[in-house]
Amino acid sequence: MKVKLIILVPFMVLVSMVVAQQHVDQMQHQHDSNSITLELIHRHALQFTNNHPITQHQRLVDLLYHDIIRHGIMSHRRRAKEEDPLTASIKMPLASGRDFGIGQYITSFKVGTPSQKFWLIVDTGSDLTWIRCRYRCSRGDRSCTRKGRINRKRVFHAPLSSSFSPVPCFSEMCKVELMNLFSLTTCPTPITPCAYDYRYSDGSAAMGVFANETVSAGLTNGRKTRLHNVLIGCTDSFQGPTLQNVDGIMGLANTKYSFATNAAATFGGKFSYCLVDHLSHLNATNYIIFGTNRNQVKVSGNTRHTQLELDAIPSFYAVNVIGISVGNKMLEIPMQVWDASEGGGTIIDSGTSLTFLADPAYQAVMEALKVSVSKYQRVKLDGVPMEYCFNSEGFNGSLVPKLIIHFNDGARFEPHWNSYVIAAAAGVRCLGFLPARFPALSVIGNIMQQNYLWEFDLKGKRLVFAPSSCNSS
Secondary structure, three states: OOOOOOOOOOOOOOOEOEEOOOOEEEOOOOOOOOOEEEEEEEOOOOOEEOOEEOOHHHHHHHHHHHHHHHHHHHOOOOOOOOOOOOOOOEEEEEEEOHHHOOOOEEEEEEEOOOOEEEEEEEEOOOOEOEEEEEOOOOOOOHHHHOOOEOOOOOOEEHHHOOOOEEOEOOOHHHHHHOHHHOEOOOOOOOOOEOEEEEEOOOOOEEEEEEEEEEEEEEEOOOOEEEEEEEEEEEEEEEEOOOOOOOOEEEEOOEOOOOHHHHHHHHHOOEEEEEOOOOOOOOOOEEEEEEOOOOOOEOOOOOOEEEEEEOOOOOEOEEEOEEEEEEOOEEOOOOHHHHOHHHOOOEEEOOOOOOEEEEHHHHHHHHHHHHHHHOOOOEEOOOOOOOOOEEEOOOOOHHHOOOEEEEEOOOOEEOOOHHHOEEEEEOOEEEEOEEEEOOOOOEEEOHHHHOOEEEEEEOOOOEEEEEEOOOOEO
């Protein structure tokens, strides 16, 4: 039985965006070698309870619930996938999802002709890009209001788009290439669209059809472009926990059919993002850029790079970690923890909020960090499984010892102290790690990544990173 990393909100859904035979149709002539940019926004940016913003504590409980489920599925998802040669780059808005009530980051996404705008979760662990969609339903169709249908939400109205082209169910693409994306074998007529049925770990499901569509995006030179024949999922039925305030998922996984693989291949073999602080509101945005960054983001320290192990843990962005130091002291952690061939290994993931460490690494890191906060009163937060939280009144972050993640090629990642001693509630901070029962993946989550510029060079198999306030240049 295949298990796919599909975790929606509240289980992050795995997604993928297929760019089949991409043709870049420019609205304003040549774009030279510019990138496409999308604005990036944190997922918790618009969440309210009874018309009031949710508390930081409520948000953290929700965030941890999703993270733990997501990591459990990640640890079982290790199957080989075929990779295509990569050659290329784009620019889209990116922001914290805080005001949306989620722990991931979101981007605005324009699809169709004429284009319709939606908010999607940006997920480097997802293959398929899908959006809420009306395809089978027509105006006045009562079946569209039955339980499980998507009601009173932003939806993509497929019949209104002249570029919407369903993938035929009899095609080789449907029967073979899309099997890993849960395509169905049902094909009553040659013109019936290729359907999918995603089943999630909580028993919920998303159903819809695959289609080729046109995606509109901005370029770094201020112009605009269109990508044609982009494969999307048109989800017209969802059963289970609802997606809160967002409209779908943008898949950025290291797979043949993800948006990252294909958009980057068109624009230079790279994509990059800079994650603003996860507590930022919607007005604090940056961009996800497909292509050369070209100084779009100011950095505030040394730029470093390490090898991207694209084949070590299929579909994920793995890095070769050899150890962690705290306060300039290398911790005693067995090398098996970092060895992907022995069930360990480390990945960078935008869809997981907190950082998971396999048990031996987790215990060593926690013991080293507890010393620096032991004088503060310990606090227990309901619904928060983080081991160590404390009253942060009078807390001085400058006293937190420097935590460094060391890579086998000599590179070092030095996260900001507030990325691992995190604000959990009013007057409360926690050591921002969760344990993973070994053997297990260690995951560098998006809070640990915040206020850094990250460039994924897929062609050169290199991860480039540098500290940044994530303000645009």
